[in-house]
Amino acid sequence: xxxxxxxxxxxxxxxxxxxxxxxxxxxxxxxxxxxxxxxxxxxxxxxxxxxxxxxxxxxxxxxxxxxxxxxxxxxxxxxxxxxxxxxxxxxxxxxxxxxxxxxxxxxxxxx
Amino acid sequence: xxxxxxxxxxxxxxxxxxxxxxxxxxxxxxxxxxxxxxxxxxxxxxxxxxxxxxxxxxxxxxxxxxxxxxxxxxxxxxxxxxxxxxxxxxxxxxxxxxxxxxxxxxxxxxxxxx
Numbered sequence: 001x002x003x004x005x006x007x008x009x010x011x012x013x014x015x016x017x018x019x020x021x022x023x024x025x026x027x028x029x030x031x032x033x034x035x036x037x038x039x040x041x042x043x044x045x046x047x048x049x050x051x052x053x054x055x056x057x058x059x060x061x062x063x064x065x066x067x068x069x070x071x072x073x074x075x076x077x078x079x080x081x082x083x084x085x086x087x088x089x090x091x092x093x094x095x096x097x098x099x100x101x102x103x104x105x106x107x108x109x110x111x
Numbered sequence: 112x113x114x115x116x117x118x119x120x121x122x123x124x125x126x127x128x129x130x131x132x133x134x135x136x137x138x139x140x141x142x143x144x145x146x147x148x149x150x151x152x153x154x155x156x157x158x159x160x161x162x163x164x165x166x167x168x169x170x171x172x173x174x175x176x177x178x179x180x181x182x183x184x185x186x187x188x189x190x191x192x193x194x195x196x197x198x199x200x201x202x203x204x205x206x207x208x209x210x211x212x213x214x215x216x217x218x219x220x221x222x223x224x225x
Binding site: 031048 | 221
């Protein structure tokens with residue numbers, strides 16, 4: 001069974017600070033996805049990374065896929081209160097369409 | 112993308128009763144997935160629902176407790192049977208587009224069992 005370990009589990013920061021969330025596995029994934037979930041809503045896809053070493057930017061969010069395709073990171077620059085939410089990494093299990101999710105990082109950005 | 116409507120959005124139920132959750136997708140999809148998200152936790156896959164065949168359940172989940180219907184390519188239901196307080200969770204349905212793995216989710220059903 002492929003597992004995804006996310007860290008940190010909780011993160012509380014002030015507006016304007018930078019942060020990085022990590023997603024690690026001992027298994028190789030064909031791709032990894034990042035989702036954000038706000039209270040009372042389902043997760044919403046932010047990005048998919050596919051190529052080892054790939055870096056994708058989405059405004060103030062930067063996503064990186066490790067060279068070996070076993071890990072990924074999400075970096076947020078100048079965090080804002082609107083970034084508050086649960087961030088989840090996920091990857092397809094064994095080439096199937098089923099996803100395995102990390103435990104999530106609950107981010108709180110205080111004004 | 113996909114637009115997924117899930118209902119009810121929340122419910123409070125008595126222990127021993129059952130609740131059926133509905134999931135409607137705005138276009139035809141082959142596979143639909145049902146997840147459970149316990150308070151403060153991540154998502155755990157309950158089962159995969161294919162049209163025209165029985166759902167495939169993950170380890171720890173059984174059909175008698177979580178019966179699933181998939182009558183057509185745009186609709187599915189999940190029933191939580193004989194509920195206990197331990198079933199209090201958010202239940203989410205999800206779809207993927209053919210050949211891809213990115214998932215789209217309904218807004219979830221927040222279930223509280225008292």
